[in-house]
Amino acid sequence: AQLAVGILREKGEDKRVAMTPENVKMLLSKGFGSVVVESGAGSKAGYSDAMYVEAGATVGDAYAADIVAGIGAPNPKSLRKGTATISMVRPGSNKELVKAFQDAGVASLALDCVPRISRAQVFDVLSSQANIAGYRAVIEAAEHLPRFFSGQVTAAGRVPPAKVLVIGGGVAGLAAVQTAKNLGAIVRCFDTRPEVREQVESLGGEFLELPPEVMAEAGGGGGGYAKEMSKAFLDAEMALFAKQAREVDVVITTALIPGKKAPQLILAEHVAALKRGSVTVDLAAEAGGNIATTQPGKVITTDNGVTCIGYTDLPSRMAPQSSTLFGNNATKFLLSLEPPKASRPADGAAAFGLNLDDEVTRGALVTLDGQVMWPAPPPPSM
Numbered sequence: 200a201q202l203a204v205g206i207l208r209e210k211g212e213d214k215r216v217a218m219t220p221e222n223v224k225m226l227l228s229k230g231f232g233s234v235v236v237e238s239g240a241g242s243k244a245g246y247s248d249a250m251y252v253e254a255g256a257t258v259g260d261a262y263a264a265d266i267v268a269g270i271g272a273p274n275p276k277s278l279r280k281g282t283a284t285i286s287m288v289r290p291g292s293n294k295e296l297v298k299a300f301q302d303a304g305v306a307s308l309a310l311d312c313v314p315r316i317s318r319a320q321v322f323d324v325l326s327s328q329a330n331i332a333g334y335r336a337v338i339e340a341a342e343h344l345p346r347f348f349s350g351q352v353t354a355a356g357r358v359p360p361a362k363v364l365v366i367g368g369g370v371a372g373l374a375a376v377q378t379a380k381n382l383g384a385i386v387r388c389f390d391t392r393p394e395v396r397e398q399v400e401s402l403g404g405e406f407l408e409l410p411p412e413v414m415a416e417a418g419g420g421g422g423g424y425a426k427e428m429s430k431a432f433l434d435a436e437m438a439l440f441a442k443q444a445r446e447v448d449v450v451i452t453t454a455l456i457p458g459k460k461a462p463q464l465i466l467a468e469h470v471a472a473l474k475r476g477s478v479t480v481d482l483a484a485e486a487g488g489n490i491a492t493t494q495p496g497k498v499i500t501t502d503n504g505v506t507c508i509g510y511t512d513l514p515s516r517m518a519p520q521s522s523t524l525f526g527n528n529a530t531k532f533l534l535s536l537e538p539p540k541a542s543r544p545a546d547g548a549a550a551f552g553l554n555l556d557d558e559v560t561r562g563a564l565v566t567l568d569g570q571v572m573w574p575a576p577p578p579p580s581m
């Protein structure tokens with residue numbers, strides 16, 4: 200039988216949906232047998248049930264499908280043995296979920312674990328969503344900042360441009376640099392990976408310096424990801440930010456280390472040194488926060504009049520756009536696994552024929568046939 204794909208309605212506050220009606224059309228045109236979407240799955244992202252039906256899906260029980268797709272992980276208890284799931288999993292910090300997938304006997308694939316090699320960029324949900332978060336962080340900051348980003352010379356007086364400090368120049372940080380720059384601000388950025396300098400400068404930002412003897416420790420942790428830094432490094436970094444705090448109007452932090460708690464880089468005393476009316480946005484809020492005053496999910500104002508934004512749902516605040524990009528990532532990943540064939544010996548994941556020799560598939564695989572498969576062994580070349 201041809202394989203069925205199910206699209207879940209996200210639980211909780213997330214307004215996004217894992218696949219759009221356009222994605223449904225693509226799956227059906229490329230050989231999937233059917234798509235079933237949970238009623239209301241796309242409604243908060245601007246995609247009605249009728250739009251899915253028009254694209255060729257049916258509305259019903261997504262868990263009845265062979266491959267169940269979500270942004271958040273599906274409920275393992277609702278999955279049928281031998282089926283497959285594709286979602287965010289974060290297996291490093293979700294051991295119980297991994298165990299539940301194992302017990303359910305499903306093939307679970309984590310879009311957040313796709314290796315970051317060039318061939319897999321089209322599947323990279325972390326990048327597509329981080330790009331949106333970085334943009335939105337600046338927009339949220341602008342909403343709360345009681346002044347222009349751009350400098351202005353008017354008959355009523357001269358206004359200098361706002362100064363924005365972006366900490367962490369990964370995908371989200373670079374998107375924030377670009378957005379703040381486009382709004383006319385003076386933008387500074389710091390990252391522990393020295394290669395970020397060129398990217399920041401090409402966007403018109405200034406890369407902040409640490410003394411060369413401190414920077415000697417810098418560098419990536421492999422695969423384009425950061426590594427955990429020493430206390431001496433973090434102390435030097437904080438001294439740099441303490442000086443910056445007296446100058447800047449907006450601080451946007453994006454410093455994350457995969458699988459670890461986010462480093463705290465802006466202490467309460469730094470926030471206290473910011474000007475009244477300044478804004479901080481902490482994109483690491485969910486991972487423990489880079490800023491001492493961040494309250495995850497909330498906007499608070501400190502005693503010295505600094506607005507601290509801790510939203511953990513920035514991509515969801517642009518749900519039509521983030522769903523389109525997430526859906527494209529997820530759909531292309533699904534289509535890359537193996538072309539579904541009409542005549543398969545068995546139903547479900549077994550029929551899906553996952554190619555475990557493929558570095559991308561193997562990297563994303565969390566559980567299979569009652570076994571935990573994550574983390575994947577390093578490829579032979581490493």
Ligand code: NAD
Nearest residue numbers: 315316317320367368369370371390391423425453454455
């Ligand atoms: P991330 O969200 O894990 O981390 C954000 C940034 O925080 C990183 O740039 C990191 O170096 C930085 N950081 C960590 N600790 C810090 C500290 N103490 N001070 C300052 N900065 C700190 O990273 P990300 O955006 O997901 O990805 C990072 C990089 O990976 C990208 O910029 C890119 O170069 C690479 N990448 C490659 C691919 C690919 O080749 N397919 C895909 C995506 C990303």
